[in-house]
Amino acid sequence: MSAATAVVIAGDPLLSGEVDLATIGIVLLKVLVTFVLLLVATMLMVWFERKLVSDMQNRIGPNRAGPFGILQTLADGIKLFFKENLMPERAERRVYALAPFLSFVPAFLLFAIIPIGGNFADGGDGTVTIFGKETYLQLADPPIGILFVLAMSSIAVYGVMLAGWSSGSKYPLLGSVRASAQMVSYEAAMGLSAMAVVLVTGTLSTHNMVVEQAGPGLWGILPNWAILTTLAVPFVIFVIAGTAELNRPPFDLVEAEQELVAGFNTEYSSIRFALFFLAEFMNTVTMSAIFVTLFLGGPAGPAPWGPAWVWSIGWFFVKLVCFLFMFVWFRATLPRLRYDQLMHLGWKVLIPASLGWLLMLGAIRLTLDNDWNPALVGTIGLVLFLVFWALLRGANASAAARRELDEELTV
Amino acid sequence: MLAQVFSAVDACASTTADTAACGQTYSDFLRQWLTVAIFTGVAFGMGAVMLGIAAVLRPSNKRTGAYQNQKRIGYESGVDPVGSGWTQTQVRYYIFALLFVLFDVEAVFIFPWAMRLEDYGTFGLIEMLIFIALLALGLVYAVRKKVLQWL
Numbered sequence: 001m002s003a004a005t006a007v008v009i010a011g012d013p014l015l016s017g018e019v020d021l022a023t024i025g026i027v028l029l030k031v032l033v034t035f036v037l038l039l040v041a042t043m044l045m046v047w048f049e050r051k052l053v054s055d056m057q058n059r060i061g062p063n064r065a066g067p068f069g070i071l072q073t074l075a076d077g078i079k080l081f082f083k084e085n086l087m088p089e090r091a092e093r094r095v096y097a098l099a100p101f102l103s104f105v106p107a108f109l110l111f112a113i114i115p116i117g118g119n120f121a122d123g124g125d126g127t128v129t130i131f132g133k134e135t136y137l138q139l140a141d142p143p144i145g146i147l148f149v150l151a152m153s154s155i156a157v158y159g160v161m162l163a164g165w166s167s168g169s170k171y172p173l174l175g176s177v178r179a180s181a182q183m184v185s186y187e188a189a190m191g192l193s194a195m196a197v198v199l200v201t202g203t204l205s206t207h208n209m210v211v212e213q214a215g216p217g218l219w220g221i222l223p224n225w226a227i228l229t230t231l232a233v234p235f236v237i238f239v240i241a242g243t244a245e246l247n248r249p250p251f252d253l254v255e256a257e258q259e260l261v262a263g264f265n266t267e268y269s270s271i272r273f274a275l276f277f278l279a280e281f282m283n284t285v286t287m288s289a290i291f292v293t294l295f296l297g298g299p300a301g302p303a304p305w306g307p308a309w310v311w312s313i314g315w316f317f318v319k320l321v322c323f324l325f326m327f328v329w330f331r332a333t334l335p336r337l338r339y340d341q342l343m344h345l346g347w348k349v350l351i352p353a354s355l356g357w358l359l360m361l362g363a364i365r366l367t368l369d370n371d372w373n374p375a376l377v378g379t380i381g382l383v384l385f386l387v388f389w390a391l392l393r394g395a396n397a398s399a400a401a402r403r404e405l406d407e408e409l410t411v
Numbered sequence: 412m413l414a415q416v417f418s419a420v421d422a423c424a425s426t427t428a429d430t431a432a433c434g435q436t437y438s439d440f441l442r443q444w445l446t447v448a449i450f451t452g453v454a455f456g457m458g459a460v461m462l463g464i465a466a467v468l469r470p471s472n473k474r475t476g477a478y479q480n481q482k483r484i485g486y487e488s489g490v491d492p493v494g495s496g497w498t499q500t501q502v503r504y505y506i507f508a509l510l511f512v513l514f515d516v517e518a519v520f521i522f523p524w525a526m527r528l529e530d531y532g533t534f535g536l537i538e539m540l541i542f543i544a545l546l547a548l549g550l551v552y553a554v555r556k557k558v559l560q561w562l
Binding site: 084104105174177195198270339352363388399 | 442458488504508511514515
């Protein structure tokens with residue numbers, strides 16, 4: 001690093017270059033828009049879920065507050081403001097009071113890296129012009145966007161864990177221990193399947209991922225979405241792991257009513273409960289947005305007429321609502337998994353599958369690049385797969401056999 | 412974005428450094444995180460404002476006594492709690508957490524390779540194959556040791 005670089009870093013690089021009122025205005029405007037968008041989307045998601053689930057169960061659902069009951073969430077929120085805030089007598093007071101923030105803030109921050117629009121049509125790089133400045137329709141585009149997603153979902157585990165532990169009560173503790181084991185298990189699978197997208201697009205920034213996925217793909221008709229270029233399996237793994245990460249049905253063992261009352265937030269009341277509730281639904285919206293960004297090309301899409309950025313926002317929300325519908329559909333149709341089934345799925349199916357798929361994708365790409373013999377590469381891959389599969393089966397069988405032996409000895 | 416930053420470092424390191432240009436790129440890089448920091452502030456502020464409004468609006472009954480204390484007892488299906496709230500849990504949960512650390516550290520090593528697949532080429536692929544094979548063996552060992560067997 002030369003002297004010039006050192007001078008630049010020392011001289012507060014945040015303010016070097018042009019900083020005028022327009023730059024600051026754009027940042028503040030983006031913060032405001034993202035904030036409002038996220039809160040409104042969350043509110044509507046709660047309503048959407050209740051209405052849709054009741055439709056699927058032949059009920060009417062909320063229909064009193066506002067047209068079609070659309071203000072029901074707002075009414076519930078206002079009610080929670082008027083509820084007494086109880087502190088359980090055995091609670092660890094400070095941790096109990098602050099744990100909701102650890103759930104709420106990461107849920108909020110995740111949305112910062114989601115591209116919600118931009119001029120991606122006809123080879124555009126997604127920039128739009130506001131106040132005469134070129135910018136992205138995305139709050140921030142840190143160069144390690146996808147790692148930021150994984151980091152924030154890791155921090156959310158702390159919120160759940162500390163909330164359950166600090167309540168000083170048995171059900172919340174059991175709920176939080178279950179939740180943290182579940183979340184860390186599926187986070188590994190989630191990270192490994194997101195890696196397939198990184199491998200295909202060659203970037204960690206969410207904006208660049210969308211740029212890579214824009215434009216025509218195979219045969220000029222199919223979109224260049226990562227769901228197709230990674231051959232679908234990482235997408236399926238990511239959706240399963242994402243659902244488990246959100247603790248949503250069929251992976252909602254964390255709040256299995258029959259066993260754990262309400263899970264980690266049993267002892268919470270009033271607005272602290274509302275923070276957990278908001279965080280949960282915000283995470284649902286954001287996770288759907290992450291599915292869209294990583295695998296379905298985010299806001300990229302054709303713009304037949306008019307400004308491309310308006311179309312892109314439309315495409316983004318159409319894709320988003322598909323995933324929100326999927327989550328509600330899961331809840332209405334799928335029965336909850338048992339805990340051993342959950343762990344089995346996570347560790348013995350999803351993690352090996354995503355690791356193997358990653359290697360396969362790498363091998364396919366290098367085969368195409370280097371003109372290797374496809375038959376030879378395929379044979380080596382198949383042999384390796386069979387060896388690992390046999391090893392895993394053997395280990396499983398041996399573990400089961402020894403378990404039976406143990407049981408005979410103890411009885 | 413990162414490539415830009417690195418090329419900017421190169422540009423700044425060269426003797427004919429264009430100070431304004433490399434400053435601009437560093438600036439962009441840090442401004443992204445500054446925006447995230449502002450948003451963090453907004454998120455904390457939002458939570459604080461909600462708690463503040465609720466603190467003004469909600470009833471608060473601080474009186475203590477046999478009757479008022481009832482509501483502060485931890486919930487245990489309606490009966491008085493038995494023993495401590497912090498019960499011991501199975502060690503299995505802890506083992507899963509340890510295994511997670513293994514796979515998370517693994518992810519740290521695989522991400523750079525996944526990003527620069529073409530540059531590492533054949534060497535990278537074989538290297539990663541060996542790395543993942545070793546980890547897979549670890550997973551197989553854990554299965555064999557009944558660590559992943561829940562029931």
